[in-house]
Amino acid sequence: MNFEVLTPHSLASALDALASNEKLVPLAGxxxxxxxxxxxxxxxxxxxxxxxxxxxxxxxALNGSLxxxxxxxxxxxxxxxxxxxxxxxxxxxxxxxALAIQSRxxxxxxxxxxxxxxxxxxxxxxxDAEVDLASKNGRRSVPLAAFYRGYKQMDRRPDxxxxxxxxxxxxxxxxxxxxxxxxxxxxxxxxxLLAGRILLDANRTVKDVRMVFASVAxxxxxxxxxxxxxxxxxxxxxxxxxxxxxxxxxxxPIDDIRSTEAYRRRVTANLVRDFLAACGPVC
Amino acid sequence: MxxxxxxxxxxxxxxxxxxxxxxxxxxxxxxWTGTKEGCGEGECGACTAIMxxxxxxxxxxxxxxxxxxxxxxIEGLAADGKLHRLQQAFxxxxxxxxxxxxxxxxxxxAYYLEHPDEAEDIGEALAGNQxxxxxxxxxxESVKAASSLYSIV
Ligand SMILES: Cc1cc2nc3c(=O)[nH]c(=O)nc-3n(C[C@H](O)[C@H](O)[C@H](O)COP(=O)(O)OP(=O)(O)OC[C@H]3O[C@@H](n4cnc5c(N)ncnc54)[C@H](O)[C@@H]3O)c2cc1C
Ligand code: FES
Ligand code: FES
Numbered sequence: 001m002n003f004e005v006l007t008p009h010s011l012a013s014a015l016d017a018l019a020s021n022e023k024l025v026p027l028a029g030x031x032x033x034x035x036x037x038x039x040x041x042x043x044x045x046x047x048x049x050x051x052x053x054x055x056x057x058x059x060x061a062l063n064g065s066l067x068x069x070x071x072x073x074x075x076x077x078x079x080x081x082x083x084x085x086x087x088x089x090x091x092x093x094x095x096x097x098a099l100a101i102q103s104r105x106x107x108x109x110x111x112x113x114x115x116x117x118x119x120x121x122x123x124x125x126x127x128d129a130e131v132d133l134a135s136k137n138g139r140r141s142v143p144l145a146a147f148y149r150g151y152k153q154m155d156r157r158p159d160x161x162x163x164x165x166x167x168x169x170x171x172x173x174x175x176x177x178x179x180x181x182x183x184x185x186x187x188x189x190x191x192x193l194l195a196g197r198i199l200l201d202a203n204r205t206v207k208d209v210r211m212v213f214a215s216v217a218x219x220x221x222x223x224x225x226x227x228x229x230x231x232x233x234x235x236x237x238x239x240x241x242x243x244x245x246x247x248x249x250x251x252x253p254i255d256d257i258r259s260t261e262a263y264r265r266r267v268t269a270n271l272v273r274d275f276l277a278a279c280g281p282v283c
Numbered sequence: 284m285x286x287x288x289x290x291x292x293x294x295x296x297x298x299x300x301x302x303x304x305x306x307x308x309x310x311x312x313x314x315w316t317g318t319k320e321g322c323g324e325g326e327c328g329a330c331t332a333i334m335x336x337x338x339x340x341x342x343x344x345x346x347x348x349x350x351x352x353x354x355x356x357i358e359g360l361a362a363d364g365k366l367h368r369l370q371q372a373f374x375x376x377x378x379x380x381x382x383x384x385x386x387x388x389x390x391x392x393a394y395y396l397e398h399p400d401e402a403e404d405i406g407e408a409l410a411g412n413q414x415x416x417x418x419x420x421x422x423x424e425s426v427k428a429a430s431s432l433y434s435i436v
Contacts, residue, residue: 003300003301003302004301005284005301005302005345005347007347027345027348030343030344030345030348031325031343034304034325034342034343034344034345035324035325035343037302038323038324038342039324047301047302047345049347049348051348075337075401078401079401097325097411098328098407098410098411098412099338099391099394099401099402099407099408099410099411100328100331100338100339100340100343100391100411101325101340101343101411103337103338103339104337104339104340104343104344185406185410186407186410186411187326187410187411
């Protein structure tokens with residue numbers, strides 16, 4: 001096997017190593033990378049094992065905002081109290097593979113793997129997450145909603161490591177919705193998925209809304225146009241109908257081994273209706 | 284790369300390639316062959332073990348990340364010459380047929396019995412473990428029989 005591993009014990013030495021060899025591949029929970037390695041789709045490389053970096057340790061710090069260290073796993077979130085403020089994180093965590101994947105797979109790995117079918121990314125994006133990146137040249141943050149540029153194309157330079165993911169504490173009054181449509185309940189990749197949040201006032205006017213979709217575009221898609229259509233409007237059955245049509249112009253689903261474009265369009269519209277109706281005219 | 288790890292209470296030093304799968308180190312280097320390979324890609328759960336107290340798929344763990352860890356495999360469940368109550372239940376209730384999924388099933392079930400709050404029910408606890416033989420009913424019955432909760436009923 002032509003695979004080597006570096007295991008640095010401080011972020012500074014990890015960033016030094018990356019600065020001098022940008023071909024190093026960060027290795028976190030390995031639940032994506034081991035699949036590629038086994039499938040023979042990885043060219044020989046040297047991995048940068050992140051597991052010993054205490055700066056990335058799985059803290060779930062809550063003080064006005066939530067900070068997830070880059071090594072935070074799905075299991076860490078499921079077992080923590082942050083789900084009281086960020087229920088979708090726990091719902092999403094439960095959808096990832098099954099327990100043994102959740103105990104190793106990390107949220108940062110889910111982001112950096114860049115799959116359009118990722119289950120963690122939509123929940124993070126719906127909570128306005130920011131990605132903290134560090135390189136030898138300094139640190140910066142990118143809104144997760146602006147992180148993807150194309151299929152597996154993202155705003156991470158090869159010398160950067162994701163160090164943390166941060167989200168503002170939601171204001172009271174938001175309703176959260178998360179629904180993954182897959183072939184079976186667990187251990188299945190989505191055909192379509194909606195992570196939605198909505199803030200209505202007492203007259204059921206949409207004060208603010210987030211709608212993030214998986215598996216219907218080359219990358220995790222925040223539907224800003226459909227959100228814009230809803231914002232400031234009274235949530236009526238007509239408006240919900242408009243939203244189910246507007247979403248069709250924003251998504252770009254394809255036929256693949258998991259589903260068809262037609263099915264994805266239809267079911268995505270149904271998810272939009274289900275989400276809005278759950279908090280809209282009927283309640 | 285020299286790595287030390289503990290398997291079923293015994294300490295080992297190994298020098299495998301750093302990305303060798305924990306599964307292969309267990310089976311080939313350390314002769315703990317109870318842990319099985321099904322798919323080799325994280326889907327089937329046949330290779331399930333417990334590492335530092337959490338459920339892992341040993342086909343997804345590169346050995347470099349198992350350094351210094353404590354691993355429990357199916358061979359680590361029986362104690363004092365007596366089968367673990369799950370092993371006994373699988374035997375009595377017909378929870379095993381060909382046996383390939385059985386070590387992983389029993390490890391995942393043992394984890395669930397110790398951490399009942401981490402899954403909603405047996406179905407979720409064993410969702411990562413596939414069986415081509417039993418149709419699952421007898422596996423579920425075996426787990427129910429082994430859990431003290433159900434044996435009171
Ligand atoms: C059986 C199985 C089922 C699965 N089911 C699901 C599912 O239902 N939903 C889902 O979304 N995913 C699923 N996955 C995919 C995978 O578990 C997740 O994407 C997981 O979050 C990846 O995290 P990791 O830490 O294991 O990443 P790794 O495999 O370690 O890394 C993944 C990628 O991210 C990069 N990376 C990791 N951490 C960093 C960092 N801090 N900075 C920069 N780059 C980094 C790596 O270089 C690599 O490119 C499944 C995988 C398997 C094997
Ligand atoms: S062999 Fe590891 S999950 Fe199938
Ligand atoms: S007993 Fe044969 S796969 Fe389960």
